[in-house]
Amino acid sequence: MATLPVSSTLLAAIDAAVDRAAAALAQAQRPDGHWVFELEADCTIPAEYVLLRHYLGEPVDSVLEAKIGRYLRRIQSADHHGWGLFHAGAFDVSASIKAYYALKMIGDDVDARHMVRARAAILQAGGAEAANVFTRIQLALFDAGPWSAVPTMPPEIILLPRWFPIHLSKMSYWARTVVVPLLVLCALKPVARNAKGIKVDELYTGRPAHRKTQAADPKWLWTLGFNGLDRLLKGVDGLWPRKLRQRAIEACKAWVTERLNGEDGLGAIYPAMANSVMMFDLLGYAPDHPQRAIARQSVENLLVIHEEEAYCQPCVSPVWDTALAAHAMMEAGGEANEARAEAALDWLTLRQILDVEGDWAEERPGVRPGGWAFQYNNHHYPDLDDTAVVVMAMDRAQVADRGPIDRGVEWTVGLQSKNGGWGAFDADNAYDYLNNLPFADHGALLDPPTADVSARCVSMLAQLGEPLDSPRMAAAIDYLRREQEPEGSWFGRWGVNHIYGTWSVLCAFNAAGLDASDPAVAQAVGWLKRIQNEDGGWGEDCASYALDRSGHAPAPSTASQTAWAMLGLMAAGEVDSDAVERGAAWLADRQEADGLWGQEHYTGGGFPRVFYLRYHGYPKYFPLWAMARYRNLKRSNPRRITVGM
Incomplete structure (x- = not known):
């Protein structure tokens, strides 16, 4: 794999940054192998x-x-x-x-x-x-x-x-x-x-509500x-x-x-x-x-x-944090880091839901349970996004027991919606008329298929060898193509927003074998490069969830969004681009004394326009993941990056 030269000073800085970040992330791991970080919503x-x-x-x-x-x-x-x-x-x-x-x-x-x-x-x-x-x-x-x-x-x-x-x-x-x-x-x-x-009479105007x-x-x-x-x-x-x-x-x-x-x-x-x-x-x-x-x-x-x-907190995120942190540690490599990831996967194995038919079974009776929830326990409501990420981590680590992987895949494919995509918790939960109910003024009554969750499921299937022309894969790829925004991005339902969605889909397309020559990939790459901030990082405001779907809302660069953009571009073959190098330099320059990154901006989506999340773990494991991947690709180490994410 040929690569363009990169500054030896930058590469040395990235080496040091990866080592420091991995050590800091290791310190945050719980004794039983899992990670969990604060999850902050609004007031x-x-x-x-x-x-x-x-x-x-x-x-x-x-x-x-x-x-x-x-x-x-x-x-x-x-x-x-x-x-x-x-x-x-x-x-x-x-x-x-x-x-x-x-x-x-x-x-x-x-x-x-x-x-x-x-x-x-x-x-x-x-x-x-x-x-x-x-x-x-x-x-x-x-x-x-x-x-x-x-x-x-x-x-x-x-x-x-x-x-x-x-x-x-x-x-x-x-x-x-x-x-x-x-x-x-x-x-x-x-x-x-x-x-x-105590009441709040002083907050009433006496005028009709608008x-x-x-x-x-x-x-x-x-x-x-x-x-x-x-x-x-x-x-x-x-x-x-x-x-x-x-x-x-x-x-x-x-x-x-x-x-x-x-x-x-x-x-x-x-x-x-x-x-x-x-x-x-x-x-x-x-x-x-x-x-x-x-x-x-x-x-x-x-x-x-x-x-x-x-x-x-609105809830806790241990399964999500643990699976993503395990990916980052495997990307960082080395015996100690990989041992940390293995301990995390052992913890995750015990949390697979195998014996409860949750509410999802009402739409898909006969599908065997096999997913993972977002929280410590939530057996009636496993999450397709978490399940795909956990399965990919287990496959990446080449775990000896393939049983959890097989059951996770079986449950996931059983919940594919008719339009080819996947929602987060249910299949075909797209009864749009219900959002017109008077008590649904938050506009989040439903769980329809979304590009980001669907991309994760595609990544999982592709990583496990699903052919591009299989009926379910073809339907999923077609769904993702239809969901691409006119400017080239994808809407990120569960992360802010177009950067998150575009990272997710570019990784899925890469895993499925769609390279930079594909028009959808090329358009997305061009979009990510156009929205890069002058300082080399990427940022997007939660206001990008506006009702008019006006697209990316510029914002100061953040560690997690910069990492997503880099991972997306590298998945599209852009490791040698100036955009990725500038992103890596931005992260290296802003690593804090504890080895991690700070971030007050919210980059998690709860419900568009009404509820957002600050994942305290996002600026801890995503930048490590992106920088380690950059280093691995520059050093021609494809073993660590032949995965769907």
Whole structure:
């Protein structure tokens, strides 16, 4: 393999950077072999955690509340005086209402400067009337807002047959787990038992609300129909047959109980977990009742408590972190690093889900389970993205037991959607009309196939030798071609955004044998080079998820996005390009004293336009991975890079 000369000084710097980063990453590995890093969302999760404690009337933990208060005040914007959905993000009225309410509940004086400024910004944006559905529910639970402002969600939904247009199985896993306990809350309309009785009347303007949906492509006819249905349901509220209502509530309770998931919680995500606690409380379960107690503990397990500050995570990411860190360590090479990766794979092997048919089986009965979840445990909801990455790591390490690989592949191919792509948790979860429901104003009710997850599945199949012309591979490649944006990028659903999606697909195309001569590859390479920042790195703002799909939103360079761009370009045969060399130099120059990289910018996607994630592990393992690959390719060491990622 011929390569162009690269500065010996740069290559030496990269050697040193790789060694330091690998050593630092090794130090972060847990004794049992896994990695897990903090997963930070916006202000809403810690704010909701504070409100949950007060809703339940629990004793005030003044030390913890003080730490959460300091966290919320620190991330308040100095520019717009409210709270955004990501670092340096624009003002968000719903997030700001929750943060303001939590700070008031903690005891902040409403006349304090930060509260006055936040209140003014909220009122300027339309006040509490402009809040999204889930914020209006939060307010109603404290009698701080009317239940009439909340779309009606009768619990009888859970009794509907599957052929009915509105059915739980047609929603995404996260929507299901959040909504089912919420159906009970919205039916019985409880009021918080906090002794303070604190409300936020000062956030209301008294003017009609002007709310906007975040759904990507709302249809006026569906919206009109669902809004009419909501008015009808409000008109008959209270007239439901008592036995039918009780049967529906019992069905909701049974559904939650079956999926309670131990101390990892319902769906292993905070909103569902918190709703399950409130549901059990409302149904009269004592705090020491086993189901309520374990649900409550699952919430506590999400806390990150530092010396001065604390916050609550939306979930945890150990399987994802461990699989990706293992890839990075294998890329770095050397006996010690490869031993670390092997220990990680041993830990991952034990977490394969082989004995639970999760909700995915409703759409694909007969497919044997075999995936991995994102969190420590989430047996009803394995993740196709995680599964593909774990399988590729195991294959890369040439593990002796191919059983886990075979079962992972079997489950993955069983969940390929009809259009050739893959969603994250379900097959064919693309009932777009449901995003027009009044309580779906977040526009994230569904889990349709996406380019990034599909690319990972293609990478996995190609790495394992799937022929390019096999029916399932041909359908997947065709899907990815159709998904390419006009300028050459791919939309990244689970990472920010076009850089993430383009990295994912270029790696998949490379693994499948599509080289730089392919027009789709050439167009993507040209796009990545055009958006490179002057400093040599790459960056993209979360605003790139705009409703108008306007494309890449320029932003300061970040370590993780620079790594993704480099990996994508190298997969397309661009290792000798000036763009990749400048990216490597950017990373080498910005490595911190601890051997890793810092990054405050959010580069993870939760739900486009409404929820973003800061993976604290991303600037730790992705730059190591990219720099080690650059070094390996420059030194003609293809053994470490003949993988799908």
